[in-house]
Amino acid sequence: MSLATALFLAFFGVAAIWFGVVVFRTHSMVRSAIALLFSQTAIGAMFLVMQAEFLGVLQIMMMATEMSVMAIFMVMFMMDPGGMGKMDMTHQKRLSLWAGGIGLVAALVVIWTAGWQGPAPDVPGADEQARLLGREILGRSMFIFESAALMILTAMIAATMVAIAPQEEDTQ
Amino acid sequence: MIPELMIALSVGAALFGVGLYGALSQTNLVMIIMGVELILAAALLNLVAFWRYLHPDVTAAKMFVLIVMAVMAVEMAVGFGIAIARFRSRGSVEMEEARELKG
Numbered sequence: 155m156s157l158a159t160a161l162f163l164a165f166f167g168v169a170a171i172w173f174g175v176v177v178f179r180t181h182s183m184v185r186s187a188i189a190l191l192f193s194q195t196a197i198g199a200m201f202l203v204m205q206a207e208f209l210g211v212l213q214i215m216m217m218a219t220e221m222s223v224m225a226i227f228m229v230m231f232m233m234d235p236g237g238m239g240k241m242d243m244t245h246q247k248r249l250s251l252w253a254g255g256i257g258l259v260a261a262l263v264v265i266w267t268a269g270w271q272g273p274a275p276d277v278p279g280a281d282e283q284a285r286l287l288g289r290e291i292l293g294r295s296m297f298i299f300e301s302a303a304l305m306i307l308t309a310m311i312a313a314t315m316v317a318i319a320p321q322e323e324d325t326q
Numbered sequence: 327m328i329p330e331l332m333i334a335l336s337v338g339a340a341l342f343g344v345g346l347y348g349a350l351s352q353t354n355l356v357m358i359i360m361g362v363e364l365i366l367a368a369a370l371l372n373l374v375a376f377w378r379y380l381h382p383d384v385t386a387a388k389m390f391v392l393i394v395m396a397v398m399a400v401e402m403a404v405g406f407g408i409a410i411a412r413f414r415s416r417g418s419v420e421m422e423e424a425r426e427l428k429g
Contacts, residue, residue: 250347287385
């Protein structure tokens with residue numbers, strides 16, 4: 155076990171959880187989006203610590219863009235995006251707390267009783283990992299990768315069609 | 327026991343719990359999407375941890391991560407599309423006011 159790896163994982167893990175909690179604690183919706191961005195970035199940093207360099211950089215880049223878009227939507231759609239009115243926008247709090255708590259405890263019980271066998275094996279370098287991933291994408295998993303591309307294309311068309319304002323002739 | 331794996335999985339479990347709380351407790355559609363994003367992030371973290379500490383030789387695990395990332399993007403795009411349509415027709419994305427969708 156590398157002490158430095160464990161320490162960095164714990165540090166970024168605590169940061170990810172803390173910012174995840176802040177998302178639902180703050181009244182300001184813009185702060186919520188920024189807290190989610192920090193949480194996702196901390197998860198990306200955990201990927202980097204776990205030597206998944208490509209995925210770590212991808213996660214940070216993707217989430218930075220995604221959360222910026224989310225912040226814009228927050229300002230557009232929320233009645234009080236700055237949180238100045240201290241509006242409460244929650245419901246069924248007790249049920250949600252129980253559900254989240256039970257989910258957390260159940261997952262922790264499974265994790266800590268599963269008995270994972272060590273030691274952790276070595277991983278290839280970042281360049282070798284990228285080469286292997288490229289071979290996987292363009293080889294055995296090509297159909298899955300193409301299906302994901304098709305899924306994104308379908309979602310883009312569906313989201314645009316849903317969001318477009320109905321024309322007058324459509325409503326007649 | 328692999329301590330790094332336990333740390334990563336425990337963080338994933340905590341993020342799942344927080345995300346589940348958020349998705350169930352929020353009344354605003356955009357905030358609900360944020361909760362779902364946290365749940366999917368927890369799944370991503372678990373996948374990477376399993377790949378790194380149990381099967382670093384299986385590259386298909388990374389492929390799985392890429393697919394989950396695509397699902398995250400798709401979920402957000404469609405969610406915001408619905409939010410725009412809802413805002414245009416009702417002037418709000420509060421899900422408490424969406425009871426008429428109930429069958």
